[in-house]
Amino acid sequence: MAEVIESRGQALQRESGWRELIGKEDWWAIWIGLGLIVVAIGLLAGGGSIKWVAVAPTKWTHVSEAVAQFSAHAPQYLALLVLWAVLFGIATSALGYKLSRFLPAFVLVYGVSLVLYFLGQWDQASHYNLEPPLVALALGLLVSNTVGVPTWADAGLRVEFYIKTGIVLLGAGLPLTLIAWAGPVAVLQAGIVSLVTFGVIYFVAVKLGLDRRLAATLGTGGAVCGVSGAIAVAGAVGAKKEHASIAIALVIFWAIVTIFLLPLSARGLSLPTGVAGAWIGTSEFADAAGLAAAQAYGGYAGHVPGITGTPEAAVNAFTLMKVIGRDVWIGVWAFVLAIIATTRWERTGIQSKVSPVEIWRRFPKFVIGFLIASAIVTIASRGYNYADYKKVLQPALVAPLQALRTWAFTFTFLSIGLTTRFREFVTVGAKPFYAFTAGVVVNIILGYILSTQVFVDFWTRLGQ
Amino acid sequence: MNPLVRRPLGNSPAPPGPPDLLCGNCRHFCREPREIEAQLPGMRSLGSVYGSVRASDGICRRHDRYLAASCSCASHELEPRVPGGDIPVCA
Numbered sequence: 190m191a192e193v194i195e196s197r198g199q200a201l202q203r204e205s206g207w208r209e210l211i212g213k214e215d216w217w218a219i220w221i222g223l224g225l226i227v228v229a230i231g232l233l234a235g236g237g238s239i240k241w242v243a244v245a246p247t248k249w250t251h252v253s254e255a256v257a258q259f260s261a262h263a264p265q266y267l268a269l270l271v272l273w274a275v276l277f278g279i280a281t282s283a284l285g286y287k288l289s290r291f292l293p294a295f296v297l298v299y300g301v302s303l304v305l306y307f308l309g310q311w312d313q314a315s316h317y318n319l320e321p322p323l324v325a326l327a328l329g330l331l332v333s334n335t336v337g338v339p340t341w342a343d344a345g346l347r348v349e350f351y352i353k354t355g356i357v358l359l360g361a362g363l364p365l366t367l368i369a370w371a372g373p374v375a376v377l378q379a380g381i382v383s384l385v386t387f388g389v390i391y392f393v394a395v396k397l398g399l400d401r402r403l404a405a406t407l408g409t410g411g412a413v414c415g416v417s418g419a420i421a422v423a424g425a426v427g428a429k430k431e432h433a434s435i436a437i438a439l440v441i442f443w444a445i446v447t448i449f450l451l452p453l454s455a456r457g458l459s460l461p462t463g464v465a466g467a468w469i470g471t472s473e474f475a476d477a478a479g480l481a482a483a484q485a486y487g488g489y490a491g492h493v494p495g496i497t498g499t500p501e502a503a504v505n506a507f508t509l510m511k512v513i514g515r516d517v518w519i520g521v522w523a524f525v526l527a528i529i530a531t532t533r534w535e536r537t538g539i540q541s542k543v544s545p546v547e548i549w550r551r552f553p554k555f556v557i558g559f560l561i562a563s564a565i566v567t568i569a570s571r572g573y574n575y576a577d578y579k580k581v582l583q584p585a586l587v588a589p590l591q592a593l594r595t596w597a598f599t600f601t602f603l604s605i606g607l608t609t610r611f612r613e614f615v616t617v618g619a620k621p622f623y624a625f626t627a628g629v630v631v632n633i634i635l636g637y638i639l640s641t642q643v644f645v646d647f648w649t650r651l652g653q
Numbered sequence: 654m655n656p657l658v659r660r661p662l663g664n665s666p667a668p669p670g671p672p673d674l675l676c677g678n679c680r681h682f683c684r685e686p687r688e689i690e691a692q693l694p695g696m697r698s699l700g701s702v703y704g705s706v707r708a709s710d711g712i713c714r715r716h717d718r719y720l721a722a723s724c725s726c727a728s729h730e731l732e733p734r735v736p737g738g739d740i741p742v743c744a
Binding site: 213214284343350414423429433614 | 708
């Protein structure tokens with residue numbers, strides 16, 4: 190018996206140790222994202238480029254042009270499908286999915302994403318508000334909540350995996366110097382909003398008589414990192430299963446609302462792209478939802494009168510704010526709240542082992558990939574002057590990696606809609622709804638003030 | 654360790670159980686990702702059971718709580734060994 194117990198203890202340790210390198214999607218996002226970047230740089234060094242396979246639609250006016258464009262590049266689109274299917278297929282197999290289930294589902298995701306990507310390149314898309322992220326999301330929501338999604342397609346709808354891969358690739362387009370310059374402001378702004386939002390949700394929830402563990406789970410979901418923040422803290426404080434479900438449902442509901450609300454509000458206010466990206470990064474609840482909103486807003490640049498800045502600025506500001514300013518602190522929130530739960534709150538009959546190691550265990554590891562990607566491309570671009578960067582590095586390295594990133598994001602946005610099935614959500618009750626909504630209101634107002642008044646010059650400069 | 658951290662750690666209501674009698678080894682504890690996904694509706698939409706932030710958390714079926722595998726309680730029951738497997742799975 191002792192031998193059995195010992196082997197199980199070791200097994201658990203192994204699982205939380207090196208096994209995580211192939212057992213968690215954060216690490217797979219790093220392997221895939223960095224692998225693509227290293228291959229791209231290697232090809233560039235050898236006089237080639239990854240751009241043949243990193244194919245993406247370009248602007249078109251008439252449908253016949255789009256069809257002709259696709260026909261001309263059909264082998265490349267097929268090669269790209271094979272590339273993504275192999276990379277994601279290996280990863281999902283390691284995570285426990287059968288390849289035979291993943292592949293047909295992914296082909297469906299890729300096919301629909303291809304249509305949406307082309308649609309976004311229509312020169313009248315902005316005029317009709319057909320921003321690809323919002324169209325992908327709306328289409329997915331419509332299908333999943335009406336006719337439904339066949340169960341065989343579930344294996345291909347990996348929202349978080351796709352978004353993490355996209356964020357690692359995004360690091361390739363952000364110089365490390367920019368992250369170092371903007372990071373502290375992002376941390377400061379996000380820190381203010383996170384603390385205030387958490388305080389509001391927690392205070393209102395407790396005042397309404399809700400369990401403190403539920404209050405903390407709701408608070409972290411609203412203040413730090415949406416569903417990821419909610420489940421990290423739910424696990425750390427030992428919340429009831431039902432409480433985790435309530436927090437997830439509320440986060441998703443408000444995240445979906447704000448995907449549409451924030452870009453449209455920012456558009457109505459004609460905010461520069463960098464400023465809008467910072468606001469979305471401060472006030473959206475989830476990475477995937479926020480990137481949909483930020484990318485949609487970036488698409489307005491140059492198409493909607495009065496909106497200044499580059500399309501990239503919205504996504505860059507969002508990422509700095511959300512990933513650097515908020516996501517990286519999940520482990521700290523979980524650790525601190527676990528201590529408070531253990532020492533201050535009512536007993537549950539369960540003993541928790543609180544350790545600072547928890548901060549690392551719950552650290553969203555894909556952020557490491559994002560920073561390494563930035564460092565690699567920053568180093569690779571050393572020695573290029575601005576003219577050479579634009580002439581050589583941009584078309585052969587940066588643009589293809591941006592295209593691959595956009596693909597990963599499109600898979601994400603479609604998957605969000607197709608996995609959000611409102612009828613599956615638990616009934617949350619009025620009190621949790623009021624508490625969370627109070628935090629949403631304060632979060633959006635405070636995020637707006639900080640982004641458009643207090644730090645407006647900073648975020649505007651980022652967009653230039 | 655910072656005294657502000659050490660103090661509450663030292664005041665924990667009860668020490669965790671022996672290292673091998675943790676929730677992660679208990680037959681009531683479910684850590685299988687797809688089972689957790691099924692029990693937490695919406696989890697797949699904007700979150701993931703395969704993410705680092707979940708660490709090795711799971712669902713305790715006895716207490717109906719979502720908690721860390723490193724927790725322990727008086728109701729611990731060792732998971733029967735699964736042939737060919739070295740990690741406890743959901744019942």
